[in-house]
Amino acid sequence: MKRLLVGAAFGALILPSTALAHDLDGADCLDAACDTVALFDAPVLGATGYEGIESPKYGDWGVDLDGRDTSVRPGEDFFQYANGAYVDALEIPADRTRYGSFDLLSQLSENRLETLVNDIAGSSPAAGTDEYRIAALYNSYVDEARVEALDMQPIEPMLTEIRGIADHAAMAAHMGATQSRPGSSVFGLYVSDDAKNPVQYAPYMGQSGLGLPNRDYYLTANFTDKLTAYQAYVARMLAMIGWDNAEQAAADIVAMETKIAEAHWTRAESRDRDRTYNPMTPTELAAFAPGFDWAAYFEQAGVADQQRFVLSQNTAFPKIAAIYAETPIETLRAWQAFNVVDQSAPYLSKRFADAQWDFRSRELSGQLEQRPRNKRAVGFANGRVGEALGRLYVERWFPAENKAQMEELVVNLRTALAERIRNLDWMGEETKTRALEKLDKFGVKIGYPVKWRDYSELEVRPDDLYGNMVRASAFNWDYQLDRLDRPVDDEEWSMTPQTVNAYYSSTKNEIVFPAAILQPPFFDPDADPAVNYGAIGGVIGHEIGHGFDDQGRKSNGDGVLTEWWTEADEQRFEAQATRLGAQYDSYEPIEGQNLQGRLTMGENIGDLAGVTLGLEAYRVSLNGQEAPVLDGTTGDQRVFYGWAQVWRAKYRDDALRQQIAQGPHSPAEFRVIGPVRNVDAWYEAFDVQPTDAYYVAPEERVRLW
Template sequence: MIFHTRKILLSAGGAAALAFAAQAATAHEHDGLDATRAAQASFAAADTPQGAAASLESPRFGTWGFDMSGMDRSVKPGDDFYAFANGKWAERTEIPSDRTRFGNFDILAQLSENRVHAILQEAAAGRLDDRDAARIGAAFTAFMDEARVEKLDAKPIAGDLAKIRKVRTRDQFTALMGRANVSSVSSILPVYVTIDAKNPTRYAVGSTTAGLSLPDRDYYLLPAFAEKKAKYEAYVAQMLTMIGWPSPADNAKAVVAFETRLAEASWTRAERRDRDKTYTPMSPAELNAATPGFDWNRYLAAAGLPNVDRIVVATDSAYPKFAGIYAATPVETLKAWQAFRVADGAAPYLSKRFVDANFEFRNRTLMDQPEQRPRWKRAVAFTNGVIGESVGRVYVARYFPPESKAKMDELVANVRSAMQARIQKLHWMGPETKERALDKLAKFTVKIGYPEEWRDYSGLRLDPTDLYGNAIRSAAYEWRRDVDRLDQPVDKREWGMTPQTVNAYYNFANNEIVFPAAILQPPFFDPDADPAINYGGIGGVIGHEISHGFDDQGRKSDGDGVLRDWWTAEDNTKFQAQAARLGAQYSEFEPLPGVRLNGALSMGENIGDMGGLSLGYDAYLASLKGKPAPIVDGFTGQQRVFLGWAQVWRSKMRDEALRQQVVTGPHSPPYYRVNGTIRNLPGWYEAFQIQPGDKLYVAPADRVDIW
């Protein structure tokens, strides 16, 4: 995933969320958070005790890579495999008070956070030997200088608010929104630079609808979220009061009404997944005709794109509706909306009263998080956001041994071979489509650990005395970099995640799978663990990312990353029938009373999970080369693969965080990434002798078989 328009402001409604959404058409990430929440939550576990040294060592899981103490042997594997593998762990584990979730992803993220913290402390003290040491130290120091931030209070955004107050006409407001990528303001029709899905050797300007400050359109429209919406209006009024905006209560009501109308006109998240429908090239003249009253020439000039003649629109049918809402909304309401967005986005960089107000609504109200994260953790997230690859260069030198990369090369090759064998043997796919699928698989690019060439941040000024300025300058730097390469070929060496990120991804346009260094540790990957655990852990992750190239959206690009239909009509119909069955299965799951999963929204990730675990299992069996697998602590090799997968997904979530993930996230909650996946796989039934009458049992004729 290529974050070309990443903005560092952390508000849930800010441009960081937009950048992530914009790239959803080009990539899949493995874990279940969007970019903004990842920045806010930073996926960390409990703090180390006061005065204790933070651990910088990789965790260990049992004697052969699996923590048997976390199992609940009283549960039948066929009734609840997640609980069988993880039940005792769940009973004894509490979510830390500054977290909305906790599990094995979080354990590794805490480790990465601790390691990066040590690097940043060295940089701030002038002890780090790296070409960007001064910039790294400046970013961290500015965030940690709480006394200075407190003294400045709201002064850092005074200039932004003054510009909003000066607006008199709608055209002036349109031009102001055009500055969204280089300032703190927001836009309802933002533009970004991305890889062109139908010409993936070039970059293109894209645009989509935005403007919502709640996590999803459902929060505005469904009765289940009425209480949250009311508290949101109170939060808008609170922020407007804090910045001295006139008539805060009345303006807050008008702002929420404005956003509600935008929500009604917005596409659903499931609709925004369809890559065929989210690619509509338009000229500025065509956009002007589609959005009367919204001057695209003025808007693009303000964005630094005066000569652009083609914009790929992601949600075309919503544009006339947004234009109508924009034209009908009083300029004073638009100004109040913009002022709130500035304050909300900047709040993490302002004084404690702003930080606390933002946390109280964004984290406590929306996600049930009891306590704010310590400042140093927020500083780590911020520094990773503004100069992450330079931090990653130091991280890799210290914590990613060459032998780990070599072992991963071998595992990836084995899992890819398993996918090749599966495609060749598919009973539902015809020879013509098989040939093209095998061609695509052969053209996969694999990136492991870290980039071949590190980012150059020499043009980025980071000031140890200017936290808010650092955030704005970083956003502007990224945007200028994107605009400058619009006429350049796509840089295929670029990474969409830093090496210290605990995650992995597949990029449609580059047809590549990418595994940052930080995820290549136990329980995902352990060179000393039983091989079956590695195949169930990182093998399943590798298979998951490979499968994204062939999920309901990834399959729409060919081996060169071009968005086109390369399937026969018959095979396309067969695929869609199986995918629909899988979606129906997941839509029956109910993680909270009255809250069901959206199988259409999570379709790609569910296909990725099912394909990933299948490939990890096949690759493990192939690695045995016909020899019997050893029995370890009473478990066969086949059983250990599935235990390795289940262990990876150990996780607990607070109810409101879980509710938000169901509504907004493309991933199913971890519990269903285990139980929802294994019930379709014949190997699991064989390994654990699952029988009719077991709660997870699905009759063979009803099981989904895709990859």
């Protein structure tokens, strides 16, 4: 729960779901979901969503044709045309803030994990095994009686420590210690592949210090109500721990954070991989951003021996350091105490857990009900020993043949992109040669890692929920620190196999597809090939496209952040990207809140590449044969249906507002409409005319990859 805004180290298809969330330094993700096990002929999900553990199926050949709204012309709203009947009938479960294809699959993954955890917890596993750690983590969370009896006792030592912090130097040291325990800092620290030397890890630093999702919540009229609610929440939590003058302290905290928000870079600015690579020595940093005791901070964080740090939002550092220096120590103590209780609340008694949920889930995202405790317990275990559960998940639910079919799809997608690169009319031969070299060096990981993470040094106890959380935090930070002395591990995964997601790593130049996403509606070995090419083929193309989006393109085939484009080709690329951004700027999912084309640029380029390459790869797979017509649909139509079907989703208003403000991906509706209106074949497949709302004249269509 460290509040750190960092530049994207890799592009991902979606955001982790609430229950399966885990920290991904540098992650650039969107949403997640699930789908139902029956054929989708009359899909109406109830208030609890999907409860099964079997993969869903869609129609007779992979598409739920009954889920369409054929009263709408495809060119007027292709999302509604392809998904409208399903989405209109969809009921968002009360404990979710959105629901759709991703969410349903994420819920399926959660259900499977719950089955595994229940089996393990009831089997008395031997001490020292991964199974024991899974059971102990789960049992400590569901032991509600003990948690209630302890109430706030687990955090009292930390609160006592905070009350005793005498000055700013001591507070800076304390902030360094929060890398491995609850609490926060006005600066964030993490370890990642060095963008300019990707065979080594480097310590990175970024702006931090905000309790709301991003600077917009403090500075724009769209979120005035949330800022007011946040101040009330801060006061409530401080009062619950007996902090003196809680109301005034909350006002002072919000005032401090508002100043920090003014210093923060925007989310769009923080995407720029050139601007966010700023190496400095500790001595240079101390001179650059005075007013903060960097030596004390680094000592307690465990990185005092490091002689080089890469700053992301570098110009924010001196401003934040100055704000820190001028803030009274009383306010900093109250701010730190609030952060401790806020981050600890899910592991404390019900009054704390409910208060945190009431603000962070209900108020900020519109969630109506809290997840049942047993499901939160599964999420807790999964978040701490995810690869241990992933190993068991794969053994039970990932057929080996899925991996083989995926490998064939990837080959065809790469072939399609290579051919498109050779024929690009806006790119010169020199850059084409280098682009093809990069594509040739793309790595591919499918299903699960070849080696699993070792959790043997993680101590867990079945009767110590809070202690388990703290020890797991320290264990993970030690793991990060240990990387600083080693070369980059090319076999490491940034997601667990049970995560419904996919990603591209710019430093490793690889695309990764966890096992859990390789299910309908993304991938179905029994579906018509055109549907698979539109769905999982589109996902593959999306992730490959990240290697050539506005930021991923800046790294070469070896993952090195360097300039490998000619100036003329770069200018032509930027001209096309600017036009694409303008299209997305015009979309207004909520009245008065348009999308941010610069913020969502990388994912929008990925989506356009995904649709384009999925279609091209399907045509490659036909080997010159005519595509069959199924239930009156052509092969090209089925590719577009496959893409549209994976983005079925409905949002609560507050969740949608939050995504527009800070998410690097466009909402589901425009992940369908946005790319297809730039693809010539879509116009031909669905007879889209100049009079249709989303028609784009051929000369105005964006043509990148």
